[in-house]
Amino acid sequence: MAETILALHGLRKSFGGLLVTDDVTLDVRQGEIHALIGPNGAGKTTLIHQVSGTLAPDAGRIRFLGEDITALSMPARARRGLARSFQITSVIPSFSALENAALAVQARQGSSFRFFRAASREAALNAEAIAALAEVGLDARAATPAAALSHGERRQLEIAIALAMRPRALLLDEPLAGTGPEEAERLIRLLSGLRARYAVLLVEHDMQAVFALADRISVLAQGRVIATGTPDDIRADPAVREAYLGEDEAA
Numbered sequence: 001m002a003e004t005i006l007a008l009h010g011l012r013k014s015f016g017g018l019l020v021t022d023d024v025t026l027d028v029r030q031g032e033i034h035a036l037i038g039p040n041g042a043g044k045t046t047l048i049h050q051v052s053g054t055l056a057p058d059a060g061r062i063r064f065l066g067e068d069i070t071a072l073s074m075p076a077r078a079r080r081g082l083a084r085s086f087q088i089t090s091v092i093p094s095f096s097a098l099e100n101a102a103l104a105v106q107a108r109q110g111s112s113f114r115f116f117r118a119a120s121r122e123a124a125l126n127a128e129a130i131a132a133l134a135e136v137g138l139d140a141r142a143a144t145p146a147a148a149l150s151h152g153e154r155r156q157l158e159i160a161i162a163l164a165m166r167p168r169a170l171l172l173d174e175p176l177a178g179t180g181p182e183e184a185e186r187l188i189r190l191l192s193g194l195r196a197r198y199a200v201l202l203v204e205h206d207m208q209a210v211f212a213l214a215d216r217i218s219v220l221a222q223g224r225v226i227a228t229g230t231p232d233d234i235r236a237d238p239a240v241r242e243a244y245l246g247e248d249e250a251a
């Protein structure tokens with residue numbers, strides 16, 4: 001079996017009296033896209049926040065590459081290689097795609113470039129930024145300001161920014177949101193190509209995309225994982241059909 005990269009164990013989080021993640025246990029392995037689905041309000045976003053480090057769980061542990069990272073801050077997790085694809089708000093609209101990616105490279109490098117002369121420092125940064133853009137098929141648009149990119153291209157840029165962190169695992173929160181059918185198709189191809197190099201935890205509402213992309217799917221309902229399995233397992237699971245997909249949709 002492939003190496004477990006990210007393991008969530010017994011994660012629990014309440015807001016007031018509302019138990020939003022209830023004893024969530026799941027793992028994400030090297031080379032897999034593990035999708036997290038569930039009806040609105042099931043707790044998906046709250047779970048992703050706990051994994052990325054923006055929200056502390058009330059109970060439970062998170063292990064990443066064998067290390068317990070439950071108490072680590074988001075930047076500390078990112079430095080260890082757990083990258084979240086940032087929502088559009090983190091893209092600077094007036095900066096080019098290249099500059100946006102270069103900022104992410106710089107954030108990862110910290111001061112490690114300081115021994116270089118300014119010119120070689122910039123060349124090294126740009127080379128890495130271009131490589132991240134190329135990985136998402138956006139290198140031809142490197143000089144374009146983010147504001148002039150199409151919606152789908154901006155979603156590609158967000159993924160490039162995450163890749164510029166040189167992650168081992170990617171947390172993708174609705175990467176297809178707001179995209180049209182053609183853009184969605186391009187992003188699905190792109191995400192599919194990432195699976196070989198990264199462990200991916202994917203939250204996505206587009207069920208066609210989820211069933212096309214995911215190696216395994218976990219279904220969250222009212223904060224609990226009610227099923228984990230292959231897309232075929234999930235399609236056939238009666239509890240899932242009842243809780244989420246509905247008899248018609250899953251047929």
Ligand SMILES: Nc1ncnc2c1ncn2[C@@H]1O[C@H](COP(=O)(O)OP(=O)(O)OP(=O)(O)O)[C@@H](O)[C@H]1O
Nearest residue numbers: 015016018020038039040041042043044045046047
């Ligand atoms: N900061 C908060 N304070 C109080 N309640 C919250 C908070 N964040 C989320 N909730 C509640 O927790 C529940 C789960 O929300 P969450 O956004 O995690 O679900 P979700 O599965 O991501 O939903 P969606 O598919 O609609 O994005 C909802 O009932 C929501 O109202």
